[in-house]
Amino acid sequence: MSRSYDLSGRRTVRRRRASRPTGRQRFTRRSFVAAGFLVSILTGVALYFLPALQVALRDTGQVNTSLGGSAQLKPVSASENLSATAPFTLLLLGSDSDSKFKGDYLTQSMILTRVDPETRHVTMLSIPRDLWVRLCTGDNGKIDQAFLHGGAQCAIQTVEQDLRVHIDYYAWIGLQGLVSVLNELGGVNVIANNPVMDDYYPADLSGGDPFDDERILVLPGAQHMSGTLALEYVRARHDDAYGDFARSQRQQQILIALRAKTKHVSLADIPTLATSLGSDFQTDMSIGQVSELLPIAGSVPLASITQVVLLPPYTSNEYVGGQDALMPNWQLIRPEVAKYFPAV
Amino acid sequence: MIVSGLLANRALAVLQTHTTAAVLINTTRPQVRLPGTIYVSQEGAIYAITGSKVHELALPSGGDWTQPRVLADGSLLVIRRFDAYSDLYHVTSTGRVLSRLTSDDESTSNETLPLDHWILWPAVGADGTDVYFATDAPKPAPNQSYEVDFSLWSAPLGAPFVIGDTGVAGGTRWSVPDTYTGGDIEPVPLPGGGVLYSSYTNTGKGTVVTVLGLQTGPNSPMESLTSQQQDCGAPAVAPDGVTVAMVCTNSGQTADLDIATLEGNALGPLRVLAANCLCNAPSWSPSGDNLLYMNAADPDGNFGLWYIANAGGAHPSATRRVSDASVDLDATSAAAWTGR
Numbered sequence: 001m002s003r004s005y006d007l008s009g010r011r012t013v014r015r016r017r018a019s020r021p022t023g024r025q026r027f028t029r030r031s032f033v034a035a036g037f038l039v040s041i042l043t044g045v046a047l048y049f050l051p052a053l054q055v056a057l058r059d060t061g062q063v064n065t066s067l068g069g070s071a072q073l074k075p076v077s078a079s080e081n082l083s084a085t086a087p088f089t090l091l092l093l094g095s096d097s098d099s100k101f102k103g104d105y106l107t108q109s110m111i112l113t114r115v116d117p118e119t120r121h122v123t124m125l126s127i128p129r130d131l132w133v134r135l136c137t138g139d140n141g142k143i144d145q146a147f148l149h150g151g152a153q154c155a156i157q158t159v160e161q162d163l164r165v166h167i168d169y170y171a172w173i174g175l176q177g178l179v180s181v182l183n184e185l186g187g188v189n190v191i192a193n194n195p196v197m198d199d200y201y202p203a204d205l206s207g208g209d210p211f212d213d214e215r216i217l218v219l220p221g222a223q224h225m226s227g228t229l230a231l232e233y234v235r236a237r238h239d240d241a242y243g244d245f246a247r248s249q250r251q252q253q254i255l256i257a258l259r260a261k262t263k264h265v266s267l268a269d270i271p272t273l274a275t276s277l278g279s280d281f282q283t284d285m286s287i288g289q290v291s292e293l294l295p296i297a298g299s300v301p302l303a304s305i306t307q308v309v310l311l312p313p314y315t316s317n318e319y320v321g322g323q324d325a326l327m328p329n330w331q332l333i334r335p336e337v338a339k340y341f342p343a344v
Numbered sequence: 345m346i347v348s349g350l351l352a353n354r355a356l357a358v359l360q361t362h363t364t365a366a367v368l369i370n371t372t373r374p375q376v377r378l379p380g381t382i383y384v385s386q387e388g389a390i391y392a393i394t395g396s397k398v399h400e401l402a403l404p405s406g407g408d409w410t411q412p413r414v415l416a417d418g419s420l421l422v423i424r425r426f427d428a429y430s431d432l433y434h435v436t437s438t439g440r441v442l443s444r445l446t447s448d449d450e451s452t453s454n455e456t457l458p459l460d461h462w463i464l465w466p467a468v469g470a471d472g473t474d475v476y477f478a479t480d481a482p483k484p485a486p487n488q489s490y491e492v493d494f495s496l497w498s499a500p501l502g503a504p505f506v507i508g509d510t511g512v513a514g515g516t517r518w519s520v521p522d523t524y525t526g527g528d529i530e531p532v533p534l535p536g537g538g539v540l541y542s543s544y545t546n547t548g549k550g551t552v553v554t555v556l557g558l559q560t561g562p563n564s565p566m567e568s569l570t571s572q573q574q575d576c577g578a579p580a581v582a583p584d585g586v587t588v589a590m591v592c593t594n595s596g597q598t599a600d601l602d603i604a605t606l607e608g609n610a611l612g613p614l615r616v617l618a619a620n621c622l623c624n625a626p627s628w629s630p631s632g633d634n635l636l637y638m639n640a641a642d643p644d645g646n647f648g649l650w651y652i653a654n655a656g657g658a659h660p661s662a663t664r665r666v667s668d669a670s671v672d673l674d675a676t677s678a679a680a681w682t683g684r
Contacts, residue, residue, distance in 0.1 A: 189622055189640050189647070191593055194544045194552045195526030197480065197492045199458040215428040215457045219464075219676040220526065220542075220554070221578055221591065221624040222599060222640065224647055238490035241524040241546045256597060260643035302597055311550040 087116040089165060089341055090285075091156055093147060093172040094251070096204070105174070106144040107155060108235070109251050112165065114340050117296045123340040124255065125308040126248035128315060132325040133162045142325055147172070152282065164334055165341040169285045175205060175231060177280025182227035184276045185265070188257040190233070191222045193250070198236035205231075230254055245309050252307050263298035267291045306340065366646055366672030370398040376651055376666045380630060381437070381684055383412040383420065384649055384667075385677035390422060390439065393649075393666070401439030410674055413466050414682040421445075421466045421475065429460040432477065437684070445475075445504050458486040461507045462494070469533040474498045476518075476531040476539060482511045493527030495519050496541055498562075518562045519543070525552045530578060535585040537561070540569075540606075542577035553595060556588075558609055569611040576602070576614075578625055580678065582632035587656040589617070589626040589635055599623050601637055603655060617652055618663050625678035632656065638675035641665065646672035649679055 094109030110127040129144040136146055136154040146158040152170045160167055173181075182188060196218040204210035205228075216232045218225075225233060234254050240246045265273075270287055283290070314333050315326040369384065369391050382393040383401075388408030390401040403409050403422070407430075413421045418437050423430050429448040435441050450459035467476045478494040499505040499515035506513040518539055521527030525544035532540045543557035543566060554577040557566040570576040576592040586606045592614070593599045601618040604611045622640040624647075629636070635655035640647045648671055653661035667673060 189643055189645070191597055191599060191622065191624075193595075194554065195494060195529060197462075197494075197526060198490075199483075199486075199492050200490060213457060215460060217462055220529070220544075221676055222622040222638070222647070223624065223675040224640070224672060239492045239524055239526075241552055242550060245550060246552070253597065257643070264644065309550065 088168040091170040123306040171283040174280035179227035180276040372668035383680040385674040403439040410677040493521040580626040627678040630683040647675040
């Protein structure tokens with residue numbers, strides 16, 4: 001358009017007759033417009049996924065703020081990309097990430113998980129936190145110390161060398177992260193196996209002295225659990241005939257209950273979940289891989305989940321290195337593990 | 345173009361899965377109109393369902409009110425649960441406190457948490473003079489042991505009673521629990537004087553399971569009415585004194601709502617009323633014909649109040665949800681149904 005003035009001085013707007021564009025010009029112009037819209041839409045999408053991208057960037061080892069840079073996390077390579085059908089092994093790690101530890105985290109929970117997307121079969125093997133093993137450092141110690149010494153990479157290396165399995169991915173979550181994500185998902189429905197009681201449960205998430213105790217009680221039977229109640233259920237161990245083993249079973253139970261939630265989680269939920277997890281979550285899986293996993297997790301039938309806990313005779317109590325530990329019976333453990341998890 | 349970017353951003357936000365906040369039951373109408381009054385617990389409050397109306401009892405604020413039981417005169421026994429302890433209250437049908445029967449918070453004086461006590465699952469004996477319950481007393485002195493398990497007690501209903509380190513003052517101890525299992529819970533006094541309950545047991549094989557236990561008197565030997573494999577608990581006995589509803593999980597992650605007949609000190613064959621459910625806390629109608637229970641319709645759904653007519657008969661009705669689907673009730677609190 002061009003501006004001109006008529007005799008009365010009023011401004012008129014006259015449409016200049018444009019020359020007809022050639023086909024090539026039309027194509028170029030449309031391409032620019034389309035590209036503009038595309039860039040605009042992609043920017044909107046990118047901004048939406050920014051929280052998740054930040055987590056992903058941090059968790060692929062490029063930036064690592066949550067562990068003081070101690071962890072050298074396994075980057076995702078193209079060859080390791082999750083296919084919709086290829087089975088894979090995932091090491092799930094959980095830590096008391098409260099203020100008692102100041103970033104030096106042990107792993108209270110280690111669950112080796114094999115997922116076969118095609119057969120919709122999942123195997124979960126809980127590795128006792130007190131299992132006495134050769135760590136990635138070459139020293140002997142409880143397996144929960146591996147993460148403390150070298151983050152996820154050391155935990156993976158320790159499990160791979162001791163259990164003789166290959167691990168494709170890992171995911172680590174802290175206490176507050178677990179509570180947040182469970183709350184974000186609206187809690188879980190669980191059948192609590194028995195009354196879970198603990199008069200010496202750590203009061204480390206309530207904002208007071210993290211070394212204080214509190215009493216907790218989770219009633220038995222089917223019920224809805226909020227994030228906090230679910231955490232109490234999977235973490236309490238003092239008044240339990242099977243201590244850490246029972247806790248491991250309860251942890252697996254919550255994971256199984258969570259699969260019902262994944263049916264309702266879409267790619268669009270990932271930024272909110274990433275934000276709620278904050279620095280309490282790390283993984284070497286990409287957002288795309290996680291989003292591929294969600295529908296698979298939601299479609300795994302209960303009957304297709306195998307749960308393994310290394311009770312005696314696979315392990316035995318022993319006092320070693322000045323502490324109570326669980327001694328592994330590798331002659332029993334390794335053949336059992338090999339049934340479900342491919343070797344290194 | 346900016347608008348298109350904004351639209352793309354917001355469109356994704358719209359696609360987010362929003363977990364639906366459960367609504368309070370008194371803002372909804374029951375889907376089934378049942379006679380009498382039914383008391384249920386939701387988010388720490390007690391609600392009365394009368395016909396098509398629901399109202400909240402005017403109980404004092406603080407703590408979570410749960411596990412209501414109706415007495416013969418229409419008043420209620422209710423548990424008031426706090427973070428570290430719970431107490432038993434006697435209240436009117438509108439929620440006015442008539443008496444506080446226990447004072448289980450010892451920690452206010454010395455802040456030693458293990459001195460606090462739980463009291464849960466109150467039940468009134470057949471003659472109405474005694475209340476039966478589960479409590480975590482006695483337990484070892486603080487810092488002596490981690491053990492804290494429920495055992496069954498009874499106490500006269502007329503006056504407050506003290507739960508302390510050595511047990512219930514003036515009360516009668518009924519059971520000694522298997523340690524580090526959770527213990528014995530959910531007592532149901534029988535017309536003949538015995539008590540039916542859920543007893544948690546260490547199998548010695550890496551699991552803790554529950555069986556229905558029967559005792560004919562305080563500290564008498566427990567008869568196991570169900571097997572460890574069946575893993576049955578949450579007993580509810582109909583007014584006939586012999587028809588027993590229960591929840592059995594077979595140590596799995598789903599449950600069956602079962603019914604059986606008590607024949608002396610044994611239980612007849614189990615009949616499944618609802619299979620593969622997330623059911624809990626059955627309770628009977630005053631007539632003994634109809635059964636209420638808590639259930640989530642799907643693994644991700646709200647826990648609602650469900651109903652089976654003629655549950656003890658040869659032809660029980662199909663299961664029906666009483667509460668609105670948007671309501672999420674306390675599934676660990678059995679409904680209390682009175683003809684009033």
